Amino acid sequence: MIEYAFPGLLNYWIVFLLMMIGLYIVIAHENLIKKIVGLNVFQVSVFVFYISMAKIKGGTAPILADGIEVYSNPLPHVLILTAIVVGVATTALGLALVVRIQESFGTIEDDEVREKEEQDK
Amino acid sequence: MTFLAEHIAVLVVIVPLMAAPLCVVMRCGVASWGWATLVAVGNFFLSIVLIQHVMTNGTIVYDLGGWEGPWGIVYRVDEVGALVVLIISAIAAIVLPYAKESIEREIPKERHYLAYCMMLLCIAGLIGMAVTGDAFNLFVFLEVSSLATYVLIALGSDRRALTAALRYLILGTLGATFYVIGLGMLYMMTGSLNMTDLASLLPAVQNTGTVHVALAFIVVGFGLKLALFPLHVWLPNAYTFAPSAVTAFLAATATKVAVYALIRLIFTVFGDVDPLESYGVRPAVMVLAIAGMFAGSLIAIYQSNVKRLLAYSSVAQVGYMILGISIGNAPAMAGGIIHMFNHALMKGSLFMALGCVFYVIGSVKLEDMAGLGKRMPLTAAAIVGGGFSLIGVPLTVGFISKFYLVQGALTEGMWPVALLIMLSSLLAVIYVWRVVEVMYFRSPAIGCEERSEAPMSLLVPTYVLLGAAFWFGIDATFTGDIAMSAAQTLLGGSK
Numbered sequence: 001m002i003e004y005a006f007p008g009l010l011n012y013w014i015v016f017l018l019m020m021i022g023l024y025i026v027i028a029h030e031n032l033i034k035k036i037v038g039l040n041v042f043q044v045s046v047f048v049f050y051i052s053m054a055k056i057k058g059g060t061a062p063i064l065a066d067g068i069e070v071y072s073n074p075l076p077h078v079l080i081l082t083a084i085v086v087g088v089a090t091t092a093l094g095l096a097l098v099v100r101i102q103e104s105f106g107t108i109e110d111d112e113v114r115e116k117e118e119q120d121k
Numbered sequence: 122m123t124f125l126a127e128h129i130a131v132l133v134v135i136v137p138l139m140a141a142p143l144c145v146v147m148r149c150g151v152a153s154w155g156w157a158t159l160v161a162v163g164n165f166f167l168s169i170v171l172i173q174h175v176m177t178n179g180t181i182v183y184d185l186g187g188w189e190g191p192w193g194i195v196y197r198v199d200e201v202g203a204l205v206v207l208i209i210s211a212i213a214a215i216v217l218p219y220a221k222e223s224i225e226r227e228i229p230k231e232r233h234y235l236a237y238c239m240m241l242l243c244i245a246g247l248i249g250m251a252v253t254g255d256a257f258n259l260f261v262f263l264e265v266s267s268l269a270t271y272v273l274i275a276l277g278s279d280r281r282a283l284t285a286a287l288r289y290l291i292l293g294t295l296g297a298t299f300y301v302i303g304l305g306m307l308y309m310m311t312g313s314l315n316m317t318d319l320a321s322l323l324p325a326v327q328n329t330g331t332v333h334v335a336l337a338f339i340v341v342g343f344g345l346k347l348a349l350f351p352l353h354v355w356l357p358n359a360y361t362f363a364p365s366a367v368t369a370f371l372a373a374t375a376t377k378v379a380v381y382a383l384i385r386l387i388f389t390v391f392g393d394v395d396p397l398e399s400y401g402v403r404p405a406v407m408v409l410a411i412a413g414m415f416a417g418s419l420i421a422i423y424q425s426n427v428k429r430l431l432a433y434s435s436v437a438q439v440g441y442m443i444l445g446i447s448i449g450n451a452p453a454m455a456g457g458i459i460h461m462f463n464h465a466l467m468k469g470s471l472f473m474a475l476g477c478v479f480y481v482i483g484s485v486k487l488e489d490m491a492g493l494g495k496r497m498p499l500t501a502a503a504i505v506g507g508g509f510s511l512i513g514v515p516l517t518v519g520f521i522s523k524f525y526l527v528q529g530a531l532t533e534g535m536w537p538v539a540l541l542i543m544l545s546s547l548l549a550v551i552y553v554w555r556v557v558e559v560m561y562f563r564s565p566a567i568g569c570e571e572r573s574e575a576p577m578s579l580l581v582p583t584y585v586l587l588g589a590a591f592w593f594g595i596d597a598t599f600t601g602d603i604a605m606s607a608a609q610t611l612l613g614g615s616k
Contacts (some may be wrong), residue, residue, distance in 0.1 A: 117284065
């Protein structure tokens, strides 16, 4: 039914939705951990985008064998492996920074952190 | 020697990349400092070999693992690329000897070796961005350098360094991800990631919505990384609270490499499309560049922290570079490229001089710097010298870049733009003068009148870089020739 409403583009609508949800969380939430998670959702939407564009309906893995004629493009899938690693590193570093912010500011709410920063001036 | 000549394009990336983990293994601040310095100086010599090779034999195309492009990843080093590599490795080779004393003062002892490891990773990432000929590889190197940068900023002694690093991490990741989205759309339309291959495939699809949106994502993504006004909000705090040596290195290299990457994307990848002209975005880019020049300088005038003052001035200087790109003739383009080199010299030396100030008096607030001309005459003189360059006084590098920019603007008959360049230089006079006035015409606070200069290990690197800023201002043939021929090649591709 949904597939019928957006023929062939369902994945891209999901990408679009995830991207906006992620971006909204990054902008609108004060909690720093939620911001990092929002960033993660945003990045994951791009992963889905790459994976969707390489997938062909009925295509299999690109193996040289008899009877395999339609196969998906492996390159974007491999690229996304790299991007996933980058995403994991970014999330880990971001969370580590949040831990240290909690240690030195005593809070991880962005507005409270800002207030304390004002006092430092 | 043949081995060196054959693999030089990849060696400048591999050497610092492989050297970085050794710093972690050593677990000793002094040893890893010695190692990092050795590697940085060695890499500087490699980059001299690289630029000589490119100047005599033309553009190097290096196939990684013997896989030819567009299937394999290629490195492609032309004259500007070699110049950018030279800037990065020269700044690294000057900042690392300086870093020892400065970092010992500002970072707890148990984290020293990590700082040097991150420095090397950052160098590897930035050089990788300059040499790669593969658009996705560019993203990987961008993230290598960015992740190292976030850690380096977070090492600052003030607790606000942590929030500055986190905010930069969020915006930097958004920027890099925007670039990946744009690149994905280009891949959808062309099926290639190789920059030269993309350049030949793009004109056929240039009028599709997908390519338009892709370009928008790419430009906004890199706009975030290079701090194009109004996407610069991460920069002032990051530069202010990072350790002095880190600020000197980043201010001199990071934004410039992003500018260079954007130049390559617009003028090489989109070269035959000529997006500035055919999509009609030239005025928009120019307005943003000029707005950055003025907003950066105006905000700089009102800063009480000198490090933050110079950070806002960096936003303005990035504006000059982008203006040079947006005017779109050879002299202006050359002005933008020369300014990448020149700004690295002057901002690097200024931030290093501020590191000397912080080392001795423990603050870079304007009011604490009163009477500095008497207390630290050599450091104060270095700040004045760098300040002259920011203004664009003749015989300094700043004059050379503005000369080319104004010439470019006048050739196009854009005399209001030329006038605005002059006007924004006047704003630079104001903020530099504020610092000079406090240093030389106010008496120092009671109890700290005695002369106490920074140690030689800090002053010598500062003066080496400052000397270069004057040297290339008096004799600009080396940088001028490279930039001019590069500008003609880049623009030739788009006509």
